[in-house]
Amino acid sequence: QVHLVHSGAExxxxxxxxxxxxxxxxxxxxxxxxxxxRQAPGxxxxxxxxxxxxxxxxxxxxxxxxxxxxxxxxxxxxxxMELSRLRSDDTAVYYCARVVVGTRAFDYWGQGxxxxxxx
Amino acid sequence: SYELTQxxxxxxxxGQTASITCxxxxxxxxxxxxxxQKPGQSPVLVIFQDNNxxxxxxGRFSGSNSGNTxxxxxxxxxxxxxxxxxxxxxxxxxxxxxxxTKLTVL
Numbered sequence: 001q002v003h004l005v006h007s008g009a010e011x012x013x014x015x016x017x018x019x020x021x022x023x024x025x026x027x028x029x030x031x032x033x034x035x036x037x038r039q040a041p042g043x044x045x046x047x048x049x050x051x052x053x054x055x056x057x058x059x060x061x062x063x064x065x066x067x068x069x070x071x072x073x074x075x076x077x078x079x080x081m082e083l084s085r086l087r088s089d090d091t092a093v094y095y096c097a098r099v100v101v102g103t104r105a106f107d108y109w110g111q112g113x114x115x116x117x118x119x
Numbered sequence: 120s121y122e123l124t125q126x127x128x129x130x131x132x133x134g135q136t137a138s139i140t141c142x143x144x145x146x147x148x149x150x151x152x153x154x155x156q157k158p159g160q161s162p163v164l165v166i167f168q169d170n171n172x173x174x175x176x177x178g179r180f181s182g183s184n185s186g187n188t189x190x191x192x193x194x195x196x197x198x199x200x201x202x203x204x205x206x207x208x209x210x211x212x213x214x215x216x217x218x219x220t221k222l223t224v225l
Binding site for chain 2: 044046047059061062097100103106107110111112
Protein backbone atom coordinates (compact mmCIF):
# COMPACT_ATOMS: atom_id res chain seq x y z
CA GLN A 1 0.00 0.00 0.00
CA VAL A 2 1.47 3.33 -1.08
CA HIS A 3 1.54 6.03 1.58
CA LEU A 4 2.89 9.57 1.61
CA VAL A 5 2.93 10.94 5.15
CA HIS A 6 3.53 14.58 5.89
CA SER A 7 5.06 16.31 8.84
CA GLY A 8 2.77 18.25 11.16
CA ALA A 9 1.26 21.69 10.89
CA GLU A 10 3.52 24.73 11.21
CA UNK A 11 3.02 28.32 12.29
CA UNK A 12 5.66 30.76 11.11
CA UNK A 13 6.34 34.48 11.28
CA UNK A 14 6.61 36.50 8.07
CA UNK A 15 10.15 36.37 6.72
CA UNK A 16 10.90 32.97 8.25
CA UNK A 17 11.42 29.66 6.46
CA UNK A 18 9.51 26.40 6.70
CA UNK A 19 10.61 22.87 5.83
CA UNK A 20 7.92 20.26 5.19
CA UNK A 21 8.66 16.56 4.95
CA UNK A 22 6.91 13.78 3.05
CA UNK A 23 7.79 10.20 3.96
CA UNK A 24 7.04 7.58 1.32
CA UNK A 25 6.31 3.92 1.91
CA UNK A 26 4.90 0.98 0.02
CA UNK A 27 6.98 1.44 -3.13
CA UNK A 28 10.55 2.07 -4.29
CA UNK A 29 11.10 5.72 -3.44
CA UNK A 30 13.59 6.38 -6.22
CA UNK A 31 11.30 5.08 -8.99
CA UNK A 32 8.82 7.99 -8.93
CA UNK A 33 9.18 11.75 -9.04
CA UNK A 34 7.75 13.68 -6.07
CA UNK A 35 5.89 16.90 -6.78
CA UNK A 36 4.79 19.60 -4.38
CA UNK A 37 1.43 21.33 -4.78
CA ARG A 38 -0.09 23.92 -2.48
CA GLN A 39 -3.62 25.09 -1.84
CA ALA A 40 -4.43 28.35 -0.10
CA PRO A 41 -7.63 28.43 1.97
CA GLY A 42 -10.64 28.32 -0.33
CA UNK A 43 -8.44 28.40 -3.43
CA UNK A 44 -7.32 25.99 -6.13
CA UNK A 45 -4.28 23.79 -6.57
CA UNK A 46 -0.97 25.46 -7.37
CA UNK A 47 2.00 23.46 -8.63
CA UNK A 48 5.35 24.30 -7.04
CA UNK A 49 7.82 21.90 -8.61
CA UNK A 50 9.27 18.43 -8.56
CA UNK A 51 12.25 16.44 -7.42
CA UNK A 52 13.67 13.30 -8.94
CA UNK A 53 14.46 11.20 -5.87
CA UNK A 54 16.93 9.11 -7.85
CA UNK A 55 19.20 11.91 -9.04
CA UNK A 56 18.15 14.77 -6.78
CA UNK A 57 17.40 16.85 -9.86
CA UNK A 58 14.71 19.48 -9.45
CA UNK A 59 12.45 21.72 -11.48
CA UNK A 60 10.66 24.62 -9.83
CA UNK A 61 7.73 26.69 -10.99
CA UNK A 62 8.94 30.11 -12.04
CA UNK A 63 6.86 31.76 -9.33
CA UNK A 64 8.83 30.02 -6.57
CA UNK A 65 12.33 30.05 -8.02
CA UNK A 66 14.75 31.56 -5.55
CA UNK A 67 12.47 30.83 -2.59
CA UNK A 68 11.89 27.08 -2.74
CA UNK A 69 14.30 24.20 -2.30
CA UNK A 70 13.32 20.56 -2.76
CA UNK A 71 15.58 17.85 -1.41
CA UNK A 72 15.39 14.20 -0.49
CA UNK A 73 16.97 11.62 1.79
CA UNK A 74 16.84 8.28 0.04
CA UNK A 75 18.00 6.43 3.18
CA UNK A 76 14.66 7.21 4.83
CA UNK A 77 12.50 7.58 1.68
CA UNK A 78 11.65 11.16 2.53
CA UNK A 79 11.26 14.25 0.39
CA UNK A 80 11.48 17.79 1.72
CA MET A 81 10.20 21.15 0.56
CA GLU A 82 11.65 24.30 2.10
CA LEU A 83 10.09 27.68 1.40
CA SER A 84 11.89 30.80 2.54
CA ARG A 85 11.00 34.46 3.07
CA LEU A 86 7.47 33.51 3.99
CA ARG A 87 4.61 35.95 3.47
CA SER A 88 1.03 35.84 4.69
CA ASP A 89 -0.13 34.69 1.26
CA ASP A 90 2.02 31.57 1.63
CA THR A 91 -0.54 30.33 4.16
CA ALA A 92 -1.74 27.10 2.58
CA VAL A 93 -1.89 23.34 2.75
CA TYR A 94 1.22 21.93 1.11
CA TYR A 95 0.88 18.52 -0.53
CA CYS A 96 3.42 16.10 -1.85
CA ALA A 97 2.28 13.79 -4.62
CA ARG A 98 3.81 10.92 -6.53
CA VAL A 99 3.87 11.07 -10.32
CA VAL A 100 3.90 8.00 -12.51
CA VAL A 101 6.64 8.25 -15.13
CA GLY A 102 4.61 6.73 -17.93
CA THR A 103 1.23 8.41 -17.44
CA ARG A 104 2.63 11.58 -15.80
CA ALA A 105 -0.40 11.56 -13.52
CA PHE A 106 -0.45 12.35 -9.80
CA ASP A 107 -1.58 8.96 -8.56
CA TYR A 108 -0.96 9.25 -4.81
CA TRP A 109 -1.11 12.33 -2.61
CA GLY A 110 -0.05 12.95 0.94
CA GLN A 111 -2.48 14.23 3.53
CA GLY A 112 -0.94 17.69 3.35
CA UNK A 113 0.73 20.02 5.84
CA UNK A 114 -0.95 23.27 6.86
CA UNK A 115 1.52 26.13 7.02
CA UNK A 116 0.20 29.29 8.60
CA UNK A 117 2.17 32.51 8.22
CA UNK A 118 1.13 35.07 10.75
CA UNK A 119 2.69 37.60 13.06
CA SER B 120 2.65 30.75 -19.40
CA TYR B 121 0.13 28.05 -20.19
CA GLU B 122 -3.31 28.35 -18.64
CA LEU B 123 -6.26 26.01 -18.14
CA THR B 124 -9.73 27.48 -17.66
CA GLN B 125 -12.64 25.77 -15.91
CA UNK B 126 -16.12 27.03 -15.07
CA UNK B 127 -16.30 27.90 -11.35
CA UNK B 128 -19.42 25.84 -10.79
CA UNK B 129 -21.64 23.19 -12.36
CA UNK B 130 -24.92 21.89 -11.02
CA UNK B 131 -26.57 18.57 -11.80
CA UNK B 132 -29.57 16.62 -10.57
CA UNK B 133 -29.01 13.16 -9.10
CA GLY B 134 -28.97 10.50 -11.78
CA GLN B 135 -28.27 12.97 -14.56
CA THR B 136 -25.06 13.55 -16.51
CA ALA B 137 -22.58 16.20 -15.41
CA SER B 138 -20.03 17.64 -17.80
CA ILE B 139 -17.09 19.75 -16.64
CA THR B 140 -14.92 21.46 -19.23
CA CYS B 141 -11.29 22.52 -19.19
CA UNK B 142 -9.98 24.84 -21.90
CA UNK B 143 -6.45 25.56 -22.97
CA UNK B 144 -4.57 26.40 -26.14
CA UNK B 145 -4.24 23.19 -28.18
CA UNK B 146 -5.04 21.17 -25.07
CA UNK B 147 -5.97 18.25 -27.30
CA UNK B 148 -2.29 17.91 -28.19
CA UNK B 149 -1.50 17.20 -24.55
CA UNK B 150 -2.80 14.63 -22.10
CA UNK B 151 -5.36 15.83 -19.55
CA UNK B 152 -5.90 14.45 -16.07
CA UNK B 153 -8.75 15.08 -13.65
CA UNK B 154 -8.77 15.13 -9.86
CA UNK B 155 -11.63 15.05 -7.41
CA GLN B 156 -11.27 16.84 -4.08
CA LYS B 157 -13.82 16.67 -1.29
CA PRO B 158 -13.75 19.16 1.61
CA GLY B 159 -10.88 18.58 3.97
CA GLN B 160 -9.39 15.79 1.84
CA SER B 161 -6.48 15.43 -0.54
CA PRO B 162 -7.15 15.31 -4.29
CA VAL B 163 -7.86 11.94 -5.88
CA LEU B 164 -6.99 11.05 -9.47
CA VAL B 165 -10.15 10.08 -11.38
CA ILE B 166 -9.01 10.30 -15.02
CA PHE B 167 -5.53 10.14 -16.56
CA GLN B 168 -4.31 10.38 -20.16
CA ASP B 169 -7.59 11.97 -21.23
CA ASN B 170 -9.91 9.01 -20.75
CA ASN B 171 -8.40 6.35 -18.49
CA UNK B 172 -9.71 5.50 -15.05
CA UNK B 173 -7.42 4.37 -12.23
CA UNK B 174 -8.46 1.18 -10.49
CA UNK B 175 -11.18 1.85 -7.97
CA UNK B 176 -12.73 4.77 -9.83
CA UNK B 177 -16.34 4.04 -10.81
CA GLY B 178 -17.21 3.55 -14.45
CA ARG B 179 -19.54 6.53 -14.41
CA PHE B 180 -16.45 8.77 -14.69
CA SER B 181 -15.14 9.29 -18.23
CA GLY B 182 -13.09 11.84 -20.09
CA SER B 183 -12.38 13.21 -23.53
CA ASN B 184 -9.94 15.72 -24.99
CA SER B 185 -9.93 17.32 -28.40
CA GLY B 186 -9.07 20.68 -29.90
CA ASN B 187 -8.85 23.19 -27.07
CA THR B 188 -11.16 21.44 -24.62
CA UNK B 189 -10.99 18.48 -22.28
CA UNK B 190 -14.21 17.27 -20.69
CA UNK B 191 -14.90 15.22 -17.59
CA UNK B 192 -18.26 13.45 -17.77
CA UNK B 193 -20.02 11.88 -14.82
CA UNK B 194 -22.94 9.70 -15.89
CA UNK B 195 -25.67 8.90 -13.41
CA UNK B 196 -24.27 11.43 -10.96
CA UNK B 197 -24.60 10.51 -7.30
CA UNK B 198 -24.65 12.68 -4.21
CA UNK B 199 -21.21 11.37 -3.29
CA UNK B 200 -19.81 12.95 -6.47
CA UNK B 201 -20.35 16.45 -5.08
CA UNK B 202 -16.82 17.84 -4.89
CA UNK B 203 -14.31 20.17 -6.50
CA UNK B 204 -12.79 18.92 -9.74
CA UNK B 205 -9.47 20.04 -11.19
CA UNK B 206 -8.03 19.41 -14.63
CA UNK B 207 -4.27 19.19 -15.07
CA UNK B 208 -1.86 19.04 -17.98
CA UNK B 209 1.84 19.25 -18.63
CA UNK B 210 3.39 22.13 -20.52
CA UNK B 211 6.86 20.89 -21.37
CA UNK B 212 8.41 20.06 -17.98
CA UNK B 213 5.99 22.10 -15.88
CA UNK B 214 2.57 21.23 -14.53
CA UNK B 215 -0.55 23.32 -14.87
CA UNK B 216 -3.81 22.97 -12.95
CA UNK B 217 -7.12 24.48 -13.90
CA UNK B 218 -8.79 26.75 -11.39
CA UNK B 219 -11.25 24.09 -10.31
CA THR B 220 -14.99 23.51 -10.70
CA LYS B 221 -17.37 23.00 -7.81
CA LEU B 222 -19.88 20.30 -8.73
CA THR B 223 -23.15 20.58 -6.87
CA VAL B 224 -25.60 17.69 -6.93
CA LEU B 225 -29.09 18.94 -6.14
